[in-house]
Amino acid sequence: MSKLVECIMNFSEGRNTEVIGELGETISSIPGVLLLDHSADQNHHRSVFTFVGTPEKAIEAAFQAAKIAVERIDLTKHQGEHPRMGAVDVIPFVPIKEMSMAECVTLSRELGQRIYDQLGLPVFLYEESASAPHRRNLADIRRGEFEGMPEKLLLSNWKPDFGGVSIHPTAGVVAIGARMPLVAYNINLNTSDLNIAKAIAKIIRESSGGLQCVKSIGVMLEDRNLVQVSINMTNYETTPIYRVFEMVRIEAQRYGVSIAGSEIIGLTPMNALIDSAMYYLQLEGFDSSKQVLENYLLQG
């Protein structure tokens, strides 16, 4: 059957329900595109739409929604808790079915070219699509936010991949890229000592020498009187869920603390969990693409 790509569009609008509704309707109106999830946050003043579709249809839906955002969202009047640099802030493509990462990179470039050509919105390519190592990380691109972008674009190493040296006056700039699916994963510890969660979060995260593709912080869960290691996994193939779980378990033992439970937030690809089942069950020679019934149905 056909190739499928997932697209997660982040818009700097979490309050105007008319605009948010229009964005959702625009995406849903494209045949061959399935809107999986959408959420809006008033404090962050931000909304997120997740959809899947064939590559051609996904680009079309992303472009049409970006057009609405450029027309309807004015960042000169935008104040929210979440950092942002554009009306449509970030658009990652994720390979889902019969898509390579290289094909997703091509897709992100096509959309970027079209968005600059037709909407005049400068585009940074990020993650797997990045044109230089210092532009891989979204946080690095977004640093300075909307207000700092006019100055940033003048720097020789922050020229947009598509666009000139000026931002769009009201819509700013956008980051577009290809990446693996994110897994948002939290592990709760049987203690109320936040220092323990923070210490473990520091040990496991990549930025302080821990596991690759893992971001983590320690937080307090007031209502449960427990602490949590809150984790974002940017590549569950490089660092699988069970390895994160086991490393947290082992580090918590140092403090005589056990794991109370864990949770996955939002969507996860089937293989991120099947991989953990395979580890714990010591499964030999299991090929999920050939042995999981649902994978046949997805081909049908």
Added chain:
Amino acid sequence: MSKLVECIMNFSEGRNTEVIGELGETISSIPGVLLLDHSADQNHHRSVFTFVGTPEKAIEAAFQAAKIAVERIDLTKHQGEHPRMGAVDVIPFVPIKEMSMAECVTLSRELGQRIYDQLGLPVFLYEESASAPHRRNLADIRRGEFEGMPEKLLLSNWKPDFGGVSIHPTAGVVAIGARMPLVAYNINLNTSDLNIAKAIAKIIRESSGGLQCVKSIGVMLEDRNLVQVSINMTNYETTPIYRVFEMVRIEAQRYGVSIAGSEIIGLTPMNALIDSAMYYLQLEGFDSSKQVLENYLLQG
């Protein structure tokens, strides 16, 4: 989207490639039916075809293939290692998507009525479709095999659900029913002592007081010099994979024996493995129908 049912047809023909090919072509020729797997065994003189489809199309494919079997397979000349009672020996329906077990039972009854009415093949309903407790188990129905069926059908408690007191002269009888997906699961032990595998198999199987919906035997893997607990799980929701694995692990400890590995044979539903991942990762509040990405694609 549409309801989907899986159908696994077992035929008493594993040698005549022309007949086997005809069965496969007949099933594949029905639009809306997807042939997932087929295998033929010369020693067993038996072939198995697994397909999915909408309920209406699955019944049509099963009927057309049964018709071929009745016309082309003659059990009066059949000799193989596998016990058998009919040209088409057994036809289970398994709920896959948006199907309840009750709907699969209805489906099995519709097919049974049609097979008797149009092909003159007497039908026993088994498993979830059984009309009496002593007729749930396929092995009980099949006992006596093709040669013993004429006499068996005369017994008051072995009257077919559809059909009279005579078998079809060349095609015998068939069992049709609804059941959960089977999971064929083997656990290899780090020992060459077959008695240990046999002892553990006895402890875990339902028939000797072990786990519900578990059948198991101990076997020797000559090429690896290991023993194996070979398991059939007839309902992975009642008894999940991780519980079987952990019980084998615990019982093996008594002998100082560890688990070398485990293996899943053939197809398994995604949830049979996700359930084990949830157990080991202590996942709280995870809903695979809403949080596994592929489940959305299957609805699309």
